[in-house]
Amino acid sequence: MLAKRIIPCLDVKGGRVVKGVAFVDLKDAGDPVEVAKVYEAQGADELCFLDITASSDEREILLDIVRHTADEVSMPVTVGGGVRTVEDVQILLSAGADKVSINTAAVNRPEFVRDASRQFGSSTIVVAIDAKRSPDQAHWEVYTHGGRNATGLDAVEWAAKMEAYGAGEILLTSMDQDGKTTGYDLELTRAVCEHVRIPVIASGGVGTLEHLYEGVTTGKADAVLAASIFHYQTYSIQEAKHYLAKRGIPVRL
Amino acid sequence: MNIVIVDYGSGNLRSVQRGFERAGFSSTITRDPNVVAEATHLVVPGVGAFADCMDNLEKLQLLSPIRESIQAEKPYLGICLGLQILFTEGTEFGSKPGLGILPGQVVRFPKNDLKVPHMGWNQIQIKKEHPLLKGIPDDSYFYFVHSYYGAPKDPACVMTTTDYGEPFVSSVSKGRLFACQFHPEKSQHMGRQLLENFARL
Numbered sequence: 001m002l003a004k005r006i007i008p009c010l011d012v013k014g015g016r017v018v019k020g021v022a023f024v025d026l027k028d029a030g031d032p033v034e035v036a037k038v039y040e041a042q043g044a045d046e047l048c049f050l051d052i053t054a055s056s057d058e059r060e061i062l063l064d065i066v067r068h069t070a071d072e073v074s075m076p077v078t079v080g081g082g083v084r085t086v087e088d089v090q091i092l093l094s095a096g097a098d099k100v101s102i103n104t105a106a107v108n109r110p111e112f113v114r115d116a117s118r119q120f121g122s123s124t125i126v127v128a129i130d131a132k133r134s135p136d137q138a139h140w141e142v143y144t145h146g147g148r149n150a151t152g153l154d155a156v157e158w159a160a161k162m163e164a165y166g167a168g169e170i171l172l173t174s175m176d177q178d179g180k181t182t183g184y185d186l187e188l189t190r191a192v193c194e195h196v197r198i199p200v201i202a203s204g205g206v207g208t209l210e211h212l213y214e215g216v217t218t219g220k221a222d223a224v225l226a227a228s229i230f231h232y233q234t235y236s237i238q239e240a241k242h243y244l245a246k247r248g249i250p251v252r253l
Numbered sequence: 254m255n256i257v258i259v260d261y262g263s264g265n266l267r268s269v270q271r272g273f274e275r276a277g278f279s280s281t282i283t284r285d286p287n288v289v290a291e292a293t294h295l296v297v298p299g300v301g302a303f304a305d306c307m308d309n310l311e312k313l314q315l316l317s318p319i320r321e322s323i324q325a326e327k328p329y330l331g332i333c334l335g336l337q338i339l340f341t342e343g344t345e346f347g348s349k350p351g352l353g354i355l356p357g358q359v360v361r362f363p364k365n366d367l368k369v370p371h372m373g374w375n376q377i378q379i380k381k382e383h384p385l386l387k388g389i390p391d392d393s394y395f396y397f398v399h400s401y402y403g404a405p406k407d408p409a410c411v412m413t414t415t416d417y418g419e420p421f422v423s424s425v426s427k428g429r430l431f432a433c434q435f436h437p438e439k440s441q442h443m444g445r446q447l448l449e450n451f452a453r454l
Contacts, residue, residue: 001376001416002373002374002375002417003373003374003375003394005374040441043441045373045374070265070267070268071271074268074271074272074275074438074439074440074441074444074445075396075439076396076398093265096265096267096268098398098439120300120301121301121302122370122400123370123372123398123399123400168370168372168398169370169372197364197367197368197369198368198369199368199370222368222372222373223373252394
């Protein structure tokens, strides 16, 4: 049976892991490659790098991290942040990324998603959607630039449009929940999951293992992404998987 | 021993090479037909579309050395597209002939409630014993990412199946030819074991 995936996410800035990582056994806990190796040893199903570097001159540092990580781990790696052109996608894939995540550039130019998925295959193209509940609570709006700019797009419709444009997967982050530890926006997750026929990764808000469980059950997500609970070693990936297995969720132990 | 990974401009070949390194074997990545012809062990990986793959192999004049290597019964490992091109015909973006080594079609998962691509870790059910599966228990997890799969006419070549909605053929073998729909290079321990088994054939 297809397992639900547990995906740790590393936010990388200027080549370093942000969020004051607390891996005690590591020589260099800010080195994304070292952290990636720990997650591999813990049995992570995939890894996600999000480059939050503002300047593009630091791009080379990210590529170096991707190359080293791809050499050190044998699990799929998704890389996102500042991906704007087909050439950006090409460079990340050749550096060793298995999938590339596109966010703001997809909103600016949806054809970019179509071009990239035609050229490299749908399975390599992830569209990241940052969504925030509208003031009237009736729907969710897509935001770009790390949640700063409202787009007026409905998140559920946008996800379906991106599927039609060739996205192979949706990485769905609730801006309302992100950074809090009170769980995913399950209504948002479920609404998107029920509206598309491509896998959806739930993101934003995990504080407990129960939240992961809710993400795949109530939220119907195909994969669950979390950063802080794994960074701060509140839980290891193994603990998360054993918890889910005990509650009847198919996971790869 | 000379493990050669065929580069036809598709996908992440370095990770396959690195997978062999982890298992203790060196390998060469090449698009030179002469180097492919010299291989003792041939590996054809790949992600992307069936038709592009066949076109690129043809353009790079790699089809003949690959065929010859298989006919000479040198160990062949196809990964993902490297499996699909063994069949008679692909159906992605219209019908396109494959190498025709295994009778059958490459077909898409049916449009129903299933999410496509089939993406993530899924289990293999072993249908016949094979040296390639040494040390790999039934129901082991491997990493998959694909929308199409090969449907062989001859059940004798089915080595493993995997359940996604219903069972599909996730790896095949025929003589010294072996191919899997999943990605051993992305499948941690079990993947490493499989690559090692292949190198030891």
